[in-house]
Amino acid sequence: MDVDMNDETAEEKYEEGFGFEMDRKPMSQGAEARIFKSMYLGKPSIIKQRFAKKYRHSTLDERLNKHRVRAEVKGIMKAKQVGVETPALYFVDGERNEIVMERVEGCSAKEWIEKIRKENDEKEFKDNLSSFGILLGTKVGKLHAASVVHGDLTTSNVLLRDGNPQQIVLIDFGLCSQMKITAEEKGVDLYVLERAIASTHHDSEQLFKSVLEGYEKSGGKGAKGALEKLEEVRMRGRKRDMIG
Amino acid sequence: MVEVIAKIKIFQWELIHNMRWLYQGFRMSVPKSAALQLYRGLVRYARQLKLTDQDWALRRIREEFEAGRDARGKRARESYEVGIMRDGVVLSNPRATFHAPPGEGFRPSETAQHHRQQVVKLVLRAIKESGIKEPEKELDGIAFTKGPGMGAPLQVGAIVARTLSLQWNLPLLGVNHCVGHIEMGRLITGADNPVVLYVSGGNTQVISYSMHKYRIFGETIVGNCLDRFARVLKLSNDPFPGYNIEQMAKKGSKLVDLPYTVKGMDISFSGILSFIEKRANEWVEKGEFTREDLCFSLQETVFSMLVEITERAMAHTGNFVETPANGCSDE
Ligand SMILES: Nc1ncnc2c1ncn2[C@@H]1O[C@H](COP(=O)(O)OP(=O)(O)O)[C@@H](O)[C@H]1O
Numbered sequence: 289m290d291v292d293m294n295d296e297t298a299e300e301k302y303e304e305g306f307g308f309e310m311d312r313k314p315m316s317q318g319a320e321a322r323i324f325k326s327m328y329l330g331k332p333s334i335i336k337q338r339f340a341k342k343y344r345h346s347t348l349d350e351r352l353n354k355h356r357v358r359a360e361v362k363g364i365m366k367a368k369q370v371g372v373e374t375p376a377l378y379f380v381d382g383e384r385n386e387i388v389m390e391r392v393e394g395c396s397a398k399e400w401i402e403k404i405r406k407e408n409d410e411k412e413f414k415d416n417l418s419s420f421g422i423l424l425g426t427k428v429g430k431l432h433a434a435s436v437v438h439g440d441l442t443t444s445n446v447l448l449r450d451g452n453p454q455q456i457v458l459i460d461f462g463l464c465s466q467m468k469i470t471a472e473e474k475g476v477d478l479y480v481l482e483r484a485i486a487s488t489h490h491d492s493e494q495l496f497k498s499v500l501e502g503y504e505k506s507g508g509k510g511a512k513g514a515l516e517k518l519e520e521v522r523m524r525g526r527k528r529d530m531i532g
Numbered sequence: 533m534v535e536v537i538a539k540i541k542i543f544q545w546e547l548i549h550n551m552r553w554l555y556q557g558f559r560m561s562v563p564k565s566a567a568l569q570l571y572r573g574l575v576r577y578a579r580q581l582k583l584t585d586q587d588w589a590l591r592r593i594r595e596e597f598e599a600g601r602d603a604r605g606k607r608a609r610e611s612y613e614v615g616i617m618r619d620g621v622v623l624s625n626p627r628a629t630f631h632a633p634p635g636e637g638f639r640p641s642e643t644a645q646h647h648r649q650q651v652v653k654l655v656l657r658a659i660k661e662s663g664i665k666e667p668e669k670e671l672d673g674i675a676f677t678k679g680p681g682m683g684a685p686l687q688v689g690a691i692v693a694r695t696l697s698l699q700w701n702l703p704l705l706g707v708n709h710c711v712g713h714i715e716m717g718r719l720i721t722g723a724d725n726p727v728v729l730y731v732s733g734g735n736t737q738v739i740s741y742s743m744h745k746y747r748i749f750g751e752t753i754v755g756n757c758l759d760r761f762a763r764v765l766k767l768s769n770d771p772f773p774g775y776n777i778e779q780m781a782k783k784g785s786k787l788v789d790l791p792y793t794v795k796g797m798d799i800s801f802s803g804i805l806s807f808i809e810k811r812a813n814e815w816v817e818k819g820e821f822t823r824e825d826l827c828f829s830l831q832e833t834v835f836s837m838l839v840e841i842t843e844r845a846m847a848h849t850g851n852f853v854e855t856p857a858n859g860c861s862d863e
């Protein structure tokens with residue numbers, strides 16, 4: 289695309305040049321966004337669109353969607369900086385609350401776990417799960433050490449490039465927060481993951497144990513505090529169950 | 533199958549199934565502000581549905597609302613119920629309701645006393661109304677609420693159930709309080725695999741059945757939001773704080789930017805509370821926001837958070853229509 293920067297309409301053309309009206313095919317609808325399959329300048333990509341939720345007050349809805357797009361972009365960038373792989377970002381449309389990013393080919397950790405459960409005997413399954421858990425824990429630890437909490441750690445939000453458990457790509461950073469992160473927030477982040485695992489995969493205690501193992505190894509000096517808080521958050525959950 | 537169900541209703545619950553939103557909470561009046569808000573929200577939500585029969589959803593929501601409205605009292609109340617069921621049909625279900633004094637919560641001992649006074653009458657009435665002549669032979673089992681809840685009133689149910697089971701030589705079945713509410717909802721609505729948002733005074737949970745168990749998917753990390761909020765704004769707690777917040781909220785219009793904390797499927801109100809505690813009085817003095825605005829904002833924010841975690845749970849369990857290649861594209 290040739291853009292003459294002296295041309296008055298350059299800016300417009302420039303935008304058009306991004307192929308903004310891209311071909312889009314609905315791919316999935318997750319917890320809060322619609323995902324479309326698309327091609328971006330010849331590269332396989334996805335468009336993540338946060339659409340308006342009518343059950344919310346419109347001002348609140350707008351504020352949240354904008355905030356989450358921003359949080360997601362920042363989180364993805366920050367993660368890259370500290371050596372945690374995330375999809376490449378191609379384009380962000382703040383008006384429409386859309387993010388265009390690299391399409392990671394492979395599967396989610398959720399699918400992978402259920403696949404290896406079928407294909408392996410129990411021991412192999414556990415071993416596989418362990419080594420994957422340790423690696424995942426290391427990644428989470430790195431994020432926390434850099435003062436980023438993901439906010440929605442689940443096995444659907446962990447993608448495996450080419451289905452390879454050694455190639456973890458973290459996605460879905462819309463609920464992440466950065467800076468001034470307390471040990472409590474880190475503990476809650478881990479707790480969210482623990483429960484997500486427990487409610488998605490049966491017989492998978494091993495996985496979260498390994499995650500904690502990897503976490504402890506990599507999480508730097510904050511890790512110990514976070515693990516203590518995790519225990520506290522768990523206890524609170526249990527106590528409250530008693531009073532209904 | 534016939535079974536006796538003695539259940540102590542304490543709070544309210546809502547049930548949501550495959551985007552068919554139903555609301556049943558009006559029978560029990562504890563957080564009424566939440567109830568009305570939910571109703572309005574559900575109607576709003578139902579209008580937006582694309583994959584479900586809209587009219588059906590709206591009609592059900594209205595019906596539930598109408599049915600519940602008659603029973604709405606202004607005071608927090610708690611009822612003791614005895615019911616007899618056969619094959620999912622309720623044969624009889626008499627209840628006795630205990631009202632807390634205005635402005636006060638329940639005292640376990642008084643509530644228990646009330647239950648003790650009523651229970652024999654209720655059991656007899658339940659048997660009579662159901663047309664059962666020989667309970668030993670006609671009943672298959674006895675179920676009761678085993679908790680969680682207030683200890684003393686729960687004991688009344690447990691003792692009665694145990695006595696009856698010994699007397700008639702029938703199996704005894706303790707039912708978890710939450711599960712009881714959920715099962716009741718499933719029965720009434722015919723939903724087979726619901727994601728449930730369980731709102732109660734002390735705690736809020738998103739629950740669904742998965743891998744042979746009801747599991748908690750998300751919950752409040754810090755609860756008891758309404759009471760503390762009302763205290764900061766110095767609202768009266770007569771008849772109870774939630775009611776007054778609701779009344780004030782009706783007159784509010786400006787939306788205050790309150791912290792919105794959703795983590796996974798958990799929510800936390802601590803941010804809202806400390807935020808309000810720090811700024812509320814200053815705002816009100818300077819006239820930036822009125823107390824009404826603050827109540828309005830609280831309702832909108834908390835409501836959105838509740839619906840959002842429910843929605844997240846639906847996406848998580850797959851009850852939500854995931855990957856609808858044509859369903860979700862409106863472009
Ligand atoms: N970059 C990506 N490459 C491939 N698949 C993706 C990508 N981003 C999201 N997905 C798919 O879309 C689903 C939902 O995306 P996600 O970002 O988690 O949105 P939500 O917040 O709605 O959960 C993911 O679970 C994953 O299967």
Ligand SMILES: [Mg+2]
Binds near residue numbers: 318319444445460
């Ligand atoms: Mg996701």
